[in-house]
Amino acid sequence: MKFNIILLALFFALVGVIFSLPEEKTASVSSTVRDAFAVPQAGLRRAAAWIKSVGADNAALAHENMLLRARIEQLNNAARQNMNIHEENRKLRDMLRLKEVAGSNLIAARLLTRNVNGWWRTARIDKGAGDGVAAGMPVINHEGLIGQIVEVSGSSSDVLFLTSPKVRVAARLARSGVFGIVRGLGESLEGDARCRMDFIVKDADINRADQVITSGLGGVYPEGLVIGYIDEVRMDSSGLFRQAEVAPAADLRMIDLVFVVAPGGGGNGGREAGGNGDKR
Numbered sequence: 001m002k003f004n005i006i007l008l009a010l011f012f013a014l015v016g017v018i019f020s021l022p023e024e025k026t027a028s029v030s031s032t033v034r035d036a037f038a039v040p041q042a043g044l045r046r047a048a049a050w051i052k053s054v055g056a057d058n059a060a061l062a063h064e065n066m067l068l069r070a071r072i073e074q075l076n077n078a079a080r081q082n083m084n085i086h087e088e089n090r091k092l093r094d095m096l097r098l099k100e101v102a103g104s105n106l107i108a109a110r111l112l113t114r115n116v117n118g119w120w121r122t123a124r125i126d127k128g129a130g131d132g133v134a135a136g137m138p139v140i141n142h143e144g145l146i147g148q149i150v151e152v153s154g155s156s157s158d159v160l161f162l163t164s165p166k167v168r169v170a171a172r173l174a175r176s177g178v179f180g181i182v183r184g185l186g187e188s189l190e191g192d193a194r195c196r197m198d199f200i201v202k203d204a205d206i207n208r209a210d211q212v213i214t215s216g217l218g219g220v221y222p223e224g225l226v227i228g229y230i231d232e233v234r235m236d237s238s239g240l241f242r243q244a245e246v247a248p249a250a251d252l253r254m255i256d257l258v259f260v261v262a263p264g265g266g267g268n269g270g271r272e273a274g275g276n277g278d279k280r
Helices: 001-020 022-100
Strands: 106-114 124-125 139-142 145-152 157-161 169-172 179-187 194-201 213-214 226-234 241-248 256-261
Touching: 169 226, 179 241, 194 226
Parallel strands: none
Antiparallel strands: 106 124, 106 256, 124 157, 139 145, 139 256, 145 157, 169 179, 169 213, 179 194, 194 241, 213 226, 226 241
């Protein structure tokens, strides 16, 4: 504390001495002081100019970065739009193929609700008797067979999915032409829903990933609709036939838009599956 007081006293004494000097001496001291501070001041000016230039560069970089980000977002949006267009085109091509297979009498519908007790069982669509929908009509989408109409009201209908154990579909292998009956297996322990193709002759030409399609026998499902793909093949319990697990072609968890195949569109309105009986 005393040391600080002494330094302060010396400082004021020095100032007093400087101001008491003659004018010519004061000018000399001022010149010396100015010269002493000239170099640090020049350095400070250069440092300030550098800091200002760095700030300007950073602002320019930030602006450029913002522009680049905006351009990247534009490109990402364009890419997403192209993907959406590509996907829409694919669906339209699949729908055209559906019309060739199922005929032109297709009734477009959207899913309203699903059965809360199991996504693989039934769903309700927004078309009913007033739109020409009737029980027994097949339901498809751009991927393949979905199921069959089982109940109808004036403005809505219930669809029984092909993975329900109540469903039977006359089918054949697209590659080899081998016939069989596809039935739903319900939900597996893994949470997915599958089907099984039964009554396949023992010496059938069948491989994993073979495509399973509707055979058209029975008159309900138009011939050539994709049901799914062979996953696993084994002998049945009788030892007289082989059976194969079938993974449905349509992802029943993701469907939204479906088509009901009305009479004149490839089916004759008879029953092959679901609802009131298990006909083959």
